[in-house]
Amino acid sequence: MTFQHQHAAHCESGVISNLLRHHGVPMSESLAFGLSAGLAFAYLPFVKINGLPIIAYRSLPRSIIKGLMAPLAARFRFETFRTPLAGQQRLDALLAEGQIVGMQTSVYWLPYFPPDMRFHFNAHNLLVYGKEGDDYLISDPVFEEPVRCASADLSRARFAKGALAPKGLLYYPKSIARKSVSSEAVRAAIRKNCRAMLAPVPIAGVRGIRLLANKVQKLPAADPHSADFIGHIVRMQEEIGTGGAGFRFIYAAFLQEAAQLAQLPALAEFSERLTTIGDGWRALALKAARMVKGREPVDPPAIAAKLREQAAQEEAFFRDLKIAAR
Amino acid sequence: MDVNAVPQEGNATLGGHRKAMYAKDANGRMVLAPSAGWEAEEIVTSHAVETIHAQAEQARERVKAGVSSPLEFWMYERRMDVPLLSQTSGFWQWRVKRHLQPEHFAKLSLKQLERYSDALGVPPADLQKLP
Numbered sequence: 001m002t003f004q005h006q007h008a009a010h011c012e013s014g015v016i017s018n019l020l021r022h023h024g025v026p027m028s029e030s031l032a033f034g035l036s037a038g039l040a041f042a043y044l045p046f047v048k049i050n051g052l053p054i055i056a057y058r059s060l061p062r063s064i065i066k067g068l069m070a071p072l073a074a075r076f077r078f079e080t081f082r083t084p085l086a087g088q089q090r091l092d093a094l095l096a097e098g099q100i101v102g103m104q105t106s107v108y109w110l111p112y113f114p115p116d117m118r119f120h121f122n123a124h125n126l127l128v129y130g131k132e133g134d135d136y137l138i139s140d141p142v143f144e145e146p147v148r149c150a151s152a153d154l155s156r157a158r159f160a161k162g163a164l165a166p167k168g169l170l171y172y173p174k175s176i177a178r179k180s181v182s183s184e185a186v187r188a189a190i191r192k193n194c195r196a197m198l199a200p201v202p203i204a205g206v207r208g209i210r211l212l213a214n215k216v217q218k219l220p221a222a223d224p225h226s227a228d229f230i231g232h233i234v235r236m237q238e239e240i241g242t243g244g245a246g247f248r249f250i251y252a253a254f255l256q257e258a259a260q261l262a263q264l265p266a267l268a269e270f271s272e273r274l275t276t277i278g279d280g281w282r283a284l285a286l287k288a289a290r291m292v293k294g295r296e297p298v299d300p301p302a303i304a305a306k307l308r309e310q311a312a313q314e315e316a317f318f319r320d321l322k323i324a325a326r
Numbered sequence: 327m328d329v330n331a332v333p334q335e336g337n338a339t340l341g342g343h344r345k346a347m348y349a350k351d352a353n354g355r356m357v358l359a360p361s362a363g364w365e366a367e368e369i370v371t372s373h374a375v376e377t378i379h380a381q382a383e384q385a386r387e388r389v390k391a392g393v394s395s396p397l398e399f400w401m402y403e404r405r406m407d408v409p410l411l412s413q414t415s416g417f418w419q420w421r422v423k424r425h426l427q428p429e430h431f432a433k434l435s436l437k438q439l440e441r442y443s444d445a446l447g448v449p450p451a452d453l454q455k456l457p
Binding site: 007008009029030048049050051108109114115116117118119120142143144156160161162163227228231232234235245246249250252253256271272275278279282285286288289290292293 | 327338339340341342343344345346347348349350354355356357358360365366367369370371372373374375377378404405406407409410413414445447
């Protein structure tokens with residue numbers, strides 16, 4: 001069967017849904033995202049890339065893939081390698097067997113990325129579906145069309161070091177016992193996501209948003225570093241993987257599918273509501289970008305207030321959703 | 327967001343690529359719609375690119391003035407900083423900082439230079455000068 005590439009909003013949900021569809025599971029990107037309880041918020045002040053903390057609007061790398069194992073009764077193999085040579089040999093062997101292989105890479109070392117997007121972010125996901133000469137044929141779901149990458153470049157991207165180093169990680173399915181999604185799995189996934197967003201942990205979920213708001217509140221308006229930080233919130237939101245608003249819209253798409261799969265028509269309304277929350281994140285991004293550009297004075301308390309508003313809306317949303325998905 | 331509100335104003339940092347977004351179509355269904363880019367994204371991405379580019383250019387001046395080693399320029403040129411270069415090269419941060427000084431950088435062995443060369447993807451010979 002020839003591989004079908006499909007454009008997606010987020011790399012990991014895009015990779016896993018493309019891979020599962022190839023293996024005969026009818027899986028959309030949004031269903032993969034929702035079923036693995038992929039929506040999240042995490043503010044990690046102690047993990048820094050280029051001096052700025054990680055702000056994640058989705059769950060940890062690899063958790064989307066892992067979250068799908070139970071609902072599909074699937075088993076995947078995950079392999080990491082000590083040396084780039086071993087990693088490449090294993091990849092070539094798997095391709096020779098006809099496998100389509102998922103992997104984690106750095107963004108920076110992939111030459112097909114536009115130069116301005118190439119930052120040292122190590123948790124990107126892509127699929128390799130073949131090799132021609134020295135070029136790997138790659139389905140990178142955030143690109144509209146399949147791309148190519150020379151073997152030395154791909155190797156470098158797979159073995160990039162630093163935070164979230166991929167160590168050559170590759171993955172592929174061993175077996176997939178269930179090819180459809182049960183109503184109970186959908187409900188369980190929604191409840192799990194609600195728990196994650198309402199978790200009593202200061203850096204995660206709704207409380208993480210509030211922690212970030214407090215941090216922003218304290219930024220001095222005159223310091224140029226404040227604009228960097230505010231821009232960084234948006235960049236993590238919109239750029240790396242598509243961002244806060246983007247993820248809310250993916251989850252809203254999932255809720256529409258869930259309404260049918262779990263026979264819970266009420267979820268359609270939640271989809272509407274989450275779309276509105278996503279629009280709020282976009283409004284926040286726009287305001288912040290205007291400050292970065294100097295069209296508005298840099299006003300950290302205003303950003304903090306908007307973050308708290310988002311936190312309040314998401315808290316109410318997930319409390320209600322938790323009850324609806326019982 | 328409605329499908330017709332999906333931003334199409336263009337974003338130079340995407341280099342002509344479009345990204346996929348979910349938006350509501352006329353029937354209220356969430357569908358995938360390609361976006362040519364949004365100004366807000368363009369602003370924050372180019373801001374981050376410019377910040378690090380400015381660091382590289384300042385480093386270039388310091389190298390010319392003889393107060394920094396070319397390693398500092400290359401570090402920023404490759405969009406890294408001292409903690410990241412430390413992680414990727416395997417040198418402790420205090421050693422990386424020392425190697426940013428010309429006199430310590432000049433004393434590096436070829437083997438040590440190669441570690442930086444691997445981490446930065448710059449041949450050892452180029453690492454010792456500005457491009």
